[in-house]
Amino acid sequence: MKVLVLGGTRFIGPHLVRALVSRDHAVTVFRRGHTRAELPRAVEAIVGDRERDVTALIGRAWDSAIDLSAYTADWVRRTGLILHDRVAHYTFVSSNAVYSDQNLHSWTVEGDAVHDPSVEQLTRLRAYGAGKVAAERAAEELFPGRLLTIRPGWVFGPGNTFPPSTYLAARAARGGEMLVAGDEGAIVQFLDVRDLASWLVLQIEAFATGLHNLAGPVPQATLGDVVGELSRAFGTRVEWVGPEWFIAQPERHTLESLLFWTDQRDDTAETHRAGFLHTMRNDIGRARQAGLVTRPGAETLIDAARWLELELGGVDGQESRSRASLWPRSTEWEHILDVEQSLLSRRGRLRSPR
Template sequence: MTGKKLNVLVLGGTQFVGRHIVEALLAEGHRVAVLTRGRTPDELPQTVERLKGDRDEGAAGLAALEGRTWDACVDVSGYTPRQVRASAEELRDRVGRYVFVSTVSVYAEQGRHPIREDDPLLPEAAEDVTEVTGETYGPLKVTCERIVGEVFGERATILRPQIVAGPYDPTGRYTYWVDRVAAGGDFLAPGDGSDFIQVIDARDLARFTVRVLEEDIPGVFNLAGPRLSWREFLNLAREATGSDAHAVWVDEATLEAQGVGWRELPAWVPAGGEQGGLMDVSSERARAAGLTHTDPLTTARDTRMWSANTPQKLFLTPGREAEVLASTRRG
């Protein structure tokens, strides 16, 4: 570690990943400013400087940054080329390192085992594409990565996280399973327990981001946590929640016949499927650079402590779950 206290700008910063990054920076004594549109709840400490702006408006939306310099910038809210080009060009000569939080969804061959940083990427989306959908999300991030690399060169760091888990998660993908196990009773478990789930604890991502800034580390890094079988994961969720819930394994063919897919069963990706590699992401490069992993049991416990008092997204409804389980028993 350098020991130097940094002045860091975070683009975003009030929600989930950004919030954890801000908290990790503050914990190490760094100064933080966040640039947001001011549309979402803000529970950050008062020591954080709030700036208001909107990159969707291009350079005009970044007036709050004029005349300011920072040691580094962390971009957690760049989803479209228009947004990222505006901030990258505005900050080119006014920040040292630019850390862009991307995604493992940029990879073209998502059935590879394992997926590594040098694997082929999806074709880029055009720079005028602004609609973020399941189809455009990955290609848009590929374009954003290219823009950051072109503008900042060796001063760019690209982080490609797995599914991110932990407290404050608005997506509910990981949280659904911990909460469902906590609720007890028989529950639908996808596959036969031999598929894999792999997530990255948001706090591990945040600590690695701080390390990148403190040590001025360039490059591209996958950020993925321990790879667990679904049977291991659900047993761990039982231990974390003290639940006696019972998993009823329903194979892929039956789920398909019942019309139950990934929208109802978040984070489940069949290991042998076209996207199976997304649950086999190598974080070897990041670990060599200092990434550490929270014990998966701790991630599950802490997520449940937060989610127990926080309304969550509904995926597979209790009624639909009961319907599918009843059909499997009849079969």
Template sequence: MRLLMLGGTEFVGRAITEDAVSRGWEVTVFHRGRHAPPPGTTAVHGDRTAPGGLAALAEGEWDLVVDTWGDAPTAVRDSARLLAGRAGHYAYVSSRSVYSYPAPAGLGEDGPLVEGSADADAVAYAEDKRGGELAAVEAFGDRALLVRAGLILGPYENVGRLPWWLNRAARGGPMLAPGPRDLPIQYIDVRDLAAWTLDAAAAGLGGPYNLVSPVGHATMAGFLEACVAATGSDAELRWTDPAVLQEAGVAPWTELPVWTGLGEPHDHMYGGDVSKALAAGLKCRPVARTVADTWAWLRSLDCVAPQRSDRPAPGLGAEREAALLGL
């Protein structure tokens, strides 16, 4: 297989690229040159947002294109149009954020979607991802695979969610744990996303697929206990009622990464129906393995994870946490 990876040097793109190389595929990585691509690839440079930025892709043929773009849909539009006659399949890594809020628990791929346009400049994350989907389908039709990922965790994470929890657990001591303990969470290990995307595209699948672990695959307790176990610290999880956190004004998702609280936000984020992807071969590794492997990677970086410049670093300040715990 000949893969053209648009991006391929950070987090999701890097995991997909490394998986493809491990299969013996011929991989071309198109990127801006800010980070080194994985070994075993051919790199070509360009800036999709600049006039003439796709010039390096004017020639060449590929069996598969994978695109993770999450900004202005026009970049997906221009890339897909340019490559439609020279690539067999186009896999666009989208997001479950494209579903209109609030999405009820159990929602499948036929749920209502936010508005989007392939010709739009950057609007907001959900609308931009929907516009990217439309751009891919416009150019490739049923040869476009729309990978609607949920929360993505694992090595190379540059958003800071799991790295923050791991570093917090490593610090030890009383540790605020947002309840309830058995609150289900859905996520996808970036390596499982990579493997499924390449398998599905190689099999010729098209259309939208929710890509996240099944409901019940993990809970907040399993996730946080895995963080403590992986770091080998003496952290003591102090489970805190969601009502207490709400009363204190603690921001779900940002101050306490991964945790959404209860009700509509939780159902929207962690209630997706993934039966279609499971039927198409999705396999999800245990949360303990995702956490342990991420900690091993993080330690290789002296516990300082890369942080995307367009995303604020998440996490609860130490003083605020202590106050919430009454310390």
């Protein structure tokens, strides 16, 4: 098949492009050329800007288009008005940020409220969610009957520098005793980018349509399951501390942004527990019925940490490449381990008999 990828060069894009090429599809990427990626040689790259100039798409035709790069209805319309009668199938990559009710226990695609795209939203997350709702609706108007819309939650794996996607495995690989704060029983959801790519390619080959939440791991895992897998993989001992104890520690700021369950919104235990976990409530029944399979969560985290280690030239020592956006740097590691050690000893002192 001839497949157009709108985007394709940052994180999800390169994995998707490689998965398409490995299945012998002819891939064209459309992007500005600001973001560099190592894509297979066979990939055609065309240049344009969804903000202002999309003329490079005129006069071309593809069997399928995958829209990874739109955050607003305008962007979907600008390219969609050219593409709507030039592609047989369209995939819009949306997000679970479309769901407006943060208190629901599970987000389903069947009727859960989404943000109102007509209202000017105040926070960044909501603006992102509202923009995606508007973009989804524009795609529905332009590609009726041949649209696949996916709403992924967190997507992790090689290429993602978001700290919680790399910290736990990178820390477990260092051995010794590791402090993990949070609820062992909390459900965690993150989808391996490679599993997303493989699943999406199969959907595209089948010209599948409809709306799906996407998340992993499948089967569902708790934080305790994933940390247990990491601990066994590296022989690292784990000391669990509950959110209430952790939040009361003055040094917590060093570690909390690396963990799954906090988003630093405020200082109450309840809100911290809600943290990232409120975005890990996707009902993925439909995607599972449509064949979604994933690798174990720990494998995703380990591979993401290994990728980061290679990018940095070794998390332990000298960084051969200086990329400001990448984390962690070796100096930060020293600080993190010091803080962890002092928390572990305080915890130990509290436990030891007087």
